[in-house]
Amino acid sequence: MSRRIRIAFVIDYIESPTAGTEKQLNTILDNLDTEVFHPCLCILRESEWSRSQYKGEIHHADVPSVSSLSFVPRLLGLARYLRENRFDIVHTFHRDGDLFGTIAARIAGIPVVIGSRRDQGYWLNWKERGLRRLIRRFQTHYITNAHSTRKQMMAQENIPASIIEVIPNGIDLSLFSSSTSREPLRAEWGMDDKDVVIGCVATLRPVKDHDGVLKGFAQACSKNARLRLVLVGDGRCRDDLERLASELGVRSKVTFLGKRRDIPAILSALDVGLLFSKSESMSNTILEYLAAGLPVVCSDVGDASEMVNGENGALVPQGDIPALAEGMLSLGDADVRTRMGAESRSRSRQYEIGLCMERFRSFYMRCVS
Structure with missing residues (x-):
């Protein structure tokens, strides 16, 4: 690929970059090789941190919950943004980031959609498991930070080992x-x-x-x-x-x-x-x-x-x-x-x-x- 690889990192909300998943995402954004990659942080719901403290390229998608009447047009707006900016990869984080980011990416025709698994689903109920099954068919790859989580994904969700990458957390x-x-x-x-x-x-x-x-x-x-x-x-x-x-x-x-x-x-x-x-x-x-x-x-x-x-x-x-x-x-x-x-x-x-x-x-x- 002659141009830089464009990656949209989609997450629901970041109040502070010090929490677990937020910290690791911020670490990726701060350290990704920008000679090879062109990263953009896509936030579904803005915060004081995302408005005034994040210094990289950012897109506030303003996608509300499914119960809001403006949900569909805002989701389509996110898909249009992804398509018009010719992203090669969409990498999603957290529940809403996974759901809305994955759907928007597939509408936009993004070829690579990566889901993240950074916990072992202790919070999941029948509804959330159903949502995971819904978006599973649209995700092409997964990244998890633990071998134990990879084994769980294979056993409980029947996700092929070939599309699950284990990348342990990094630290400065x-x-x-x-x-x-x-x-x-x-x-x-x-x-x-x-x-x-x-x-x-x-x-x-x-x-x-x-x-x-x-x-x-x-x-x-x-x-x-x-x-x-x-x-x-x-x-x-x-x-x-x-x-x-x-x-x-x-x-x-x-x-x-x-x-x-x-x-x-x-x-x-x-x-x-x-x-x-x-x-x-x-x-x-x-x-x-x-x-x-x-x-x-x-x-x-x-x-x-x-x-x-x-x-x-x-x-x-x-x-x-x-x-x-x-x-x-x-x-x-x-x-x-x-x-x-x-x-x-x-x-x-x-x-x-x-x-x-x-x-x-x-x-x-x-x-x-």
């Missing part, structure tokens, strides 16, 4: 190589260097199982009084979680930081990274723990076992609170944490952003060849 390791002193943050949290500070970076919603985190932490605290817990993230469960921490008698040892943007600095002040999710595909949070050189305690869901094992942390059965408590206690020794943290940092190199983008480049080139 330089963001996590700062030598910033951790003392100021720990002092802000009321903690000192003798405390073992465990951090969990996750939105406060049920799938992340912060209830289980607090219960496991309470059990571990009964055997190690120096343990402290920092919860980074916000959400509708916060009030309930604060009450639970009080009921468990550990509220004074738990710090709720809310939503933060200084994640690398926060991770540098931790001793252990923790995630006890009920469902994941490939966790950006765990990847950031590795990049920050932290030992990790996490539930064995998705592709967690490819990032964490006994050499750099503790992999525990999902929902097993006593095992979670034991995982926390196993990292009480500073020498163990130092050794495992070094192993985490070493493992993070296989997810370096340059390697990730080379996989995307190769895949997109194959799609249009």
